[in-house]
Amino acid sequence: MPLLVVGSVAFDCVETPTDRRDDVLGGSAVFFSYAASFFSPVRMIGAVGEDWPAEHTSMLEQKGIDTSGLQIIPGGKTFRWRGRYLPNMNDRETIEVHLNVLDEFQPKLGASHQDCRFLFLGNASPAVQLDVLKQAKNAELTVADTMDLWINIQRDELGELLQKIDGLVLNDAEAKLLAEDENLVRAGHTILGMGPKFVVIKKGEHGAMFFSEHEMYVMPAFPTEKVLDPTGAGDSFAGGMMGHLASIGRFDPQALKEALAYGTVTASFTVEDFSLDRLEKLDRSMVDQRFKEYRQMLSF
Amino acid sequence: MPLLVVGSVAFDCVETPTDRRDDVLGGSAVFFSYAASFFSPVRMIGAVGEDWPAEHTSMLEQKGIDTSGLQIIPGGKTFRWRGRYLPNMNDRETIEVHLNVLDEFQPKLGASHQDCRFLFLGNASPAVQLDVLKQAKNAELTVADTMDLWINIQRDELGELLQKIDGLVLNDAEAKLLAEDENLVRAGHTILGMGPKFVVIKKGEHGAMFFSEHEMYVMPAFPTEKVLDPTGAGDSFAGGMMGHLASIGRFDPQALKEALAYGTVTASFTVEDFSLDRLEKLDRSMVDQRFKEYRQMLSF
Numbered sequence: 001m002p003l004l005v006v007g008s009v010a011f012d013c014v015e016t017p018t019d020r021r022d023d024v025l026g027g028s029a030v031f032f033s034y035a036a037s038f039f040s041p042v043r044m045i046g047a048v049g050e051d052w053p054a055e056h057t058s059m060l061e062q063k064g065i066d067t068s069g070l071q072i073i074p075g076g077k078t079f080r081w082r083g084r085y086l087p088n089m090n091d092r093e094t095i096e097v098h099l100n101v102l103d104e105f106q107p108k109l110g111a112s113h114q115d116c117r118f119l120f121l122g123n124a125s126p127a128v129q130l131d132v133l134k135q136a137k138n139a140e141l142t143v144a145d146t147m148d149l150w151i152n153i154q155r156d157e158l159g160e161l162l163q164k165i166d167g168l169v170l171n172d173a174e175a176k177l178l179a180e181d182e183n184l185v186r187a188g189h190t191i192l193g194m195g196p197k198f199v200v201i202k203k204g205e206h207g208a209m210f211f212s213e214h215e216m217y218v219m220p221a222f223p224t225e226k227v228l229d230p231t232g233a234g235d236s237f238a239g240g241m242m243g244h245l246a247s248i249g250r251f252d253p254q255a256l257k258e259a260l261a262y263g264t265v266t267a268s269f270t271v272e273d274f275s276l277d278r279l280e281k282l283d284r285s286m287v288d289q290r291f292k293e294y295r296q297m298l299s300f
Numbered sequence: 301m302p303l304l305v306v307g308s309v310a311f312d313c314v315e316t317p318t319d320r321r322d323d324v325l326g327g328s329a330v331f332f333s334y335a336a337s338f339f340s341p342v343r344m345i346g347a348v349g350e351d352w353p354a355e356h357t358s359m360l361e362q363k364g365i366d367t368s369g370l371q372i373i374p375g376g377k378t379f380r381w382r383g384r385y386l387p388n389m390n391d392r393e394t395i396e397v398h399l400n401v402l403d404e405f406q407p408k409l410g411a412s413h414q415d416c417r418f419l420f421l422g423n424a425s426p427a428v429q430l431d432v433l434k435q436a437k438n439a440e441l442t443v444a445d446t447m448d449l450w451i452n453i454q455r456d457e458l459g460e461l462l463q464k465i466d467g468l469v470l471n472d473a474e475a476k477l478l479a480e481d482e483n484l485v486r487a488g489h490t491i492l493g494m495g496p497k498f499v500v501i502k503k504g505e506h507g508a509m510f511f512s513e514h515e516m517y518v519m520p521a522f523p524t525e526k527v528l529d530p531t532g533a534g535d536s537f538a539g540g541m542m543g544h545l546a547s548i549g550r551f552d553p554q555a556l557k558e559a560l561a562y563g564t565v566t567a568s569f570t571v572e573d574f575s576l577d578r579l580e581k582l583d584r585s586m587v588d589q590r591f592k593e594y595r596q597m598l599s600f
Contacts, residue, residue, distance in 0.1 A: 087482050088482050089482065089483065182387050182388050182389065183389065183525055183527060184505075184523075185523045185524060185525035186525045189525070203506070205484075206503070206506040206507075206520075207506075207507075207518075207520055209523065216523060217523070217597040217598075218507075218520040218521070218523050218597065219520065219598075220506075220507055220518040220519065220520045221518070223484075223485045223509065223516060223517075223518050224485060225483055225485035225486045225489070227483060254600070257600040258600050260600075261600050295600065297517040297518065298517075298519075298598040298599070298600075299598070299599060300554070300557040300558050300560075300561050300595065300598075
């Protein structure tokens with residue numbers, strides 16, 4: 001079942017305590033799509049500038065990702081992000097952000113996009129996310145990400161969005177900020193009270209928490225000793241999660257729990273190398289093998 | 301099967317962002333013993349001063365904890381610790397420590413203590429822990445805790461201890477310090493290489509990690525929205541873990557994994573109130589009920 005993602009496409013500059021990469025492929029839509037492509041067909045909407053190399057498009061297409069919604073803005077430049085990871089490789093600081101083409105980007109859904117029953121709204125302003133939601137007429141499962149910026153400057157619009165989506169995926173710091181509560185268990189319940197049917201709080205190396213009216217659980221991250229670059233882990237998590245749901249065409253509680261596990265496992269590969277480097281060496285059987293190990297790890 | 305613990309007995313002064321308690325019962329041997337007592341008979345060795353109220357001894361005895369090894373030092377004062385929790389309720393700072401009777405305490409094992417096949421060495425100097433280990437002639441499973449102070453000032457003695465014990469339980473910051481590695485997965489393996497048969501890294505609200513020659517896994521903390529005081533959670537974890545092992549008289553890989561789950565669940569109660577207040581309202585069936593929920597939470 002095709003899965004639609006609307007999000008950012010970026011060139012990332014990543015610095016870690018021991019290494020760095022400049023101008024590597026990144027962005028929420030890219031990581032999400034690539035991760036989801038192991039599970040289901042993906043249609044991607046985003047904007048890039050004239051500096052976008054055609055090879056990137058081919059690479060995504062080869063993974064079965066429909067890039068017909070990838071708009072090349074004449075005279076524009078692709079979004080750029082530069083960040084630096086602290087020695088713990090979990091926390092990071094943003095050094096530079098150039099929105100470039102993302103500054104004025106208003107995603108337009110074509111007919112093939114409007115067909116999709118599964119929709120992921122990557123991090124964008126709630127106003128833009130609401131506009132996409134309105135266009136996605138056939139979406140049966142709508143899940144959004146957000147970030148601290150929007151919680152701080154567009155809280156009302158975010159509140160409106162939360163009333164209209166099924167699921168919200170956000171990280172621990174964002175959840176604390178949104179709920180104004182340092183306790184993540186309470187924060188999750190508070191956010192649930194803002195409208196969505198479920199909330200997923202991503203805790204980086206510490207895993208993820210799930211909240212719905214009837215359920216609350218925590219899943220640890222899959223432990224890996226090779227953490228080269230955590231960039232994109234959160235979007236890969238969402239991609240694995242939504243990809244699994246789209247592949248089985250269901251989103252009941254059991255499907256959602258399995259989906260969180262697939263998201264966890266997919267993200268654990270992403271951090272093992274820069275950009276998409278690790279995912280590019282992956283096939284579905286390797287994801288399934290790690291999923292099996294993860295399930296085994298948690299049974300006693 | 302009786303379980304022996306040698307550790308501290310303390311009066312704690314605990315400050316949280318919203319509350320505080322002065323001179324409440326604490327210490328590694330106290331939390332450990334109380335937690336373990338839900339599972340198996342416990343024999344406790346420790347030292348207190350003349351300021352120790354007899355009611356505390358009675359309370360522990362009523363839980364089936366053998367306090368014959370609790371020495372009252374004439375003219376001495378009980379160990380005191382004062383700490384303050386940060387708003388995240390996971391990190392804390394120590395404001396005051398008065399070792400008092402612990403300064404010169406040399407634990408002596410009586411015949412009933414030497415009989416014990418399961419031994420937990422609560423946090424103390426490695427030199428003292430080594431001396432206890434030598435006396436515990438019949439111990440078949442020996443597990444120790446440690447702290448940053450000893451890693452910094454008695455690394456050689458700690459290294460000797462690690463060659464002689466079966467398991468080491470320590471927190472994430474201590475593991476990073478001991479292994480000189482910010483990645484906990486690598487750190488766990490490095491510490492394993494220092495001698496013990498298994499290593500457990502406690503990550504507070506983020507759960508625990510287990511390392512042995514053949515296995516490595518992570519278990520999340522049991523999520524609770526009521527965190528009033530995390531003091532003693534680590535010792536309660538160790539108590540639940542060792543208590544379960546002593547109760548079944550085994551420490552094979554499956555037993556250890558279940559034991560970590562019991563430790564996790566027991567600690568999740570401790571944080572729900574100050575000192576032993578929550579544990580005092582608990583019975584074994586409530587521990588088992590939460591254990592069941594925890595297992596359910598992790599199955600998908």
